[in-house]
Amino acid sequence: MPQPATPPTAAPTPVQLMDQLARAAAAYYRNFAAMAAEHGLTLMQGKTLSLLREPRPMRTLADLLACDASNVTGIVDRLEARGLVRREVAPADRRIKNVLLTEEGEETVRRIRADMLSGLTGLDRLSDEDRHAFQALLTRVFPEPTA
Amino acid sequence: MPQPATPPTAAPTPVQLMDQLARAAAAYYRNFAAMAAEHGLTLMQGKTLSLLREPRPMRTLADLLACDASNVTGIVDRLEARGLVRREVAPADRRIKNVLLTEEGEETVRRIRADMLSGLTGLDRLSDEDRHAFQALLTRVFPEPTA
């Protein structure tokens, strides 16, 4: 018997979709933590490095990491001790310290990102239309912060 | 000038899509941690509770939480001290301790899940087709473990 034009499986309920988002988010971070660990980094250290495509003040890092500013001191301390980042006082406002990647830090970020991408083999197999649709759906469910 | 039939924005590259997945996963856990915190729970405590729809051995929890078994002892200790879970020795294999929700634990999980769902307003606004497409894309990019 030919299948009908409608999808062969029923559409998931919002609750079922939420559960699947939970599994996907867990899988993403399980991957990321494993890739960071291959470079001797914790999850938070890896996240911090990957946020430093451009130099950022400590305060901004705290906002992006969704943690208190006092935590960032220790995280950046450890990254700095390993030579992956350094602090620079901002000339315009000497209260601010910008954190930026060293060359070794940049190389580490490149490797982690490459490892992540090769782990997400499903992404490369998506068509242009599928990637476009995926992006649109993610944006609708997780909108960018308005501010 | 009329727009072409193709989508108005270009399809994202796999790398761009990976970055968006990173933002989405971060947003998901920022939400989840905030909802858990409203009940005085940490992220890991909230995750543990939400994994207990059915009783599970400590070892299974360690696998699902992607952490060492020794950590689960402390996490479950704290949840048990607050009356949200309890341990039960499995009769068939007395080495195994099954962890299960108390009634208060079940109520807490219900509230956290309801809070999450009301926070993900975008999910309710998706059409049946969109939810089905989203599910299919998530499954392709984050396949269920084969084992």
Added chain:
DNA sequence: TATTGTTATACTCTATAACTATA
């Protein structure tokens, strides 16, 4: 022998509060 769970240890992450330096 192998597996489950716990304990002990050391390190990292976490929020809170108090502090310094700068604006």
Added chain:
DNA sequence: TATAGTTATAGAGTATAACAATA
């Protein structure tokens, strides 16, 4: 006064290694 960053502190999460109980 207000903001950026640090320090001190206590509690929670983390992996490793060693252990007891059970299979």
